[in-house]
Amino acid sequence: MPDFNQNEELLSELIFALEMSQGDFRLFLARCNNLTQRDRLMERLQESFSGDLAKLQLDESVGELYATICQQLGEQQPDAFMVWGFESVKDVDKLLVSMSLVLDEFRKNFHFPILLWIDAEVSRKFIRLIPDFENRASLTVFETPTQELIDFIQQTSDCVYQKVLESGSGIFLYSTDLGLAESTYQELINARQELANRGISLETELEANLEFVLGRAADNYTEIALNHYQRSLELWQQVNNSVRVAHIYYYLGLWWQSYAVRHRVEKDMAFQKACSYFQQSVETFDISDRPDLVAKFINAWGKILQLLERWDELDIVAKRAIELHQTYS
Template structure:
């Protein structure tokens, strides 16, 4: 701390001096009533925003701030339109533009600005301040060199001290872990609160900045940073895995080899447990994407989930065990380890009674317990557990105030995913109990209420079960319609290579009767029924349909 305070004091003094220079430049430019261009450099949006506020307070002229958005394509037009929208008000004496770093096509934006640079001089008779970071300024020099050359004086560079950068990394990683722990297992499926895109961009830059300065972080902070960076890559599983693995290695270097032989820092154990859990989620995703290696990926996921579970228990945090335990249950179900699932279900039920959360309590009944009962053909139990789960979830949905730490977002996720599982289990139970129409009713509801993008595998199971029940009831038109829809879903989510030129889209309003009506009108209903029956048999691997051109194969 003794080193940090003088360093921060000097940084504050430097920033104040630079801000005075910037305010003076804006005031002088305003007094001349002609266009002038000023560049201010800061690599961190958090401090840039603070500096902008201080500049507005310090400067004696009225400055119009203009924030760019990702979709902006024309810099001149954006500034001009903003000024025009201020008509009737006091015209700005200065303009301040920020947010270049978020523009999707910055190169094109700057190229166009460079071509119409004379318009800036003609239309803007005030000083214009551009806030830039390293990447933006480099792009200016490449794509808008002529415009950049109009900058008056040298670029004012607001540097951030090493101590402040480390403090920023600590704050953002702490916030990231707080979000992970608040969301629990739902956050591992991207349904928890996440850091903003800009926070993550600043975090990545901070780490690069420290590496450039040859500054090392403490092991626990570096391990935390690697995890948060990995979690901030939504569609790059391999990149996320690399960050997670680096984080695990750092935690394992920091923690004792045998967690039970000594008493490690509980906070370290908790964070290590979070990384293990996300590695498990990663392999669960791999299992969804690579069905040929699904068993191996599920086994890896189980191992990581178990280790995560042990970390939370060793840290004496049963509340966290309750938040993360159900993902392990889903993997045990995929692996068909019913005895393990039964024991886990009992433990989860006990935890969720002590730490109430309707989403997970419903999941304990409707998934963990019901799946075990299905494996043993205990259909009355399946019906009871699934109905209980639906009631818990429905009551929570209609509740004015959500219990515990459940958020509306997590409840919406559960309604779009878990409710489909419970209705699928109910349908199977009713079918085996001799009430297939009840089963069809629940499957139709599941089809309408379940969001395919949450879990396409579940959605396809619902459609497959619904189609089979319609076939069993002799309702072939409806069965064929469901089959066509099922194939379109399989195609869209990569479960089927190709379904023909007439594949359906989720964006289309698909009605169950559309395909069936066309079949009936064609007069080939019986032929279609025979074909559906043949395709469903395992002893017919290949079916060839032939006929004269135009008869409607």
């Protein structure tokens, strides 16, 4: 099992290799799947490196690494150059191929080592797309300790759930509102897969919580999100957590409501499904003796009843909502 001390030793070896390569072009790859851990390692490297370390964080639109480095450095020749952010580049395949095309320019014009921070997915692309570049690189793999992987899943899941619970049905929180980066979905998938590779299964409640967060981190309009919500529902039903079941019902209702907007031919069917899920959400919160949560989520049911023009039912739900909102403002 990987541990903190092992990563510290690897980092020390990497820093030493960078310092010994000053004045020459050498390529180093540092692979780390967990961005929090990567940022911590990068900070330690910057603190410990004895020379002039230039840095570049790639933005999503960058298309050529060589030209971007040249633009930043001008005539400067630092002791080493560090690059990160490959996971956020929209067309990373194009970026990698462009690197291979100018490999000779790297060697001729950069008289310093270059360190590229990558994750497992980008590492696979290096091997597949630019093997000539990858073969010249020295690779250091930083493994995330098992407990840190579990803590990452736990903390991310708890944080997201708390925020969406507090928001109720009044506002849909997008990924940025939830503190989720574009890379979070893949990071969570990677963390679970790495634990599975180590023979470690998540406890049912944590798995259920993770599935919900994966649904929220995915594009909420896709079937990928729907599948995560349904899996989360199954798991929460297994452990008889009625509050979490009610909450997943609400998000399934939201998914079908948005489906109705995007698929006009199936609008009536989708609105009916959404209405059923919103109703189940409210009724399950009721069974759980959580009138405060009924107050937070009942408006979604009322809205869909209005769209369906089911006026008698809307009258009952609206009166109930008014009573609840007078108590739970």
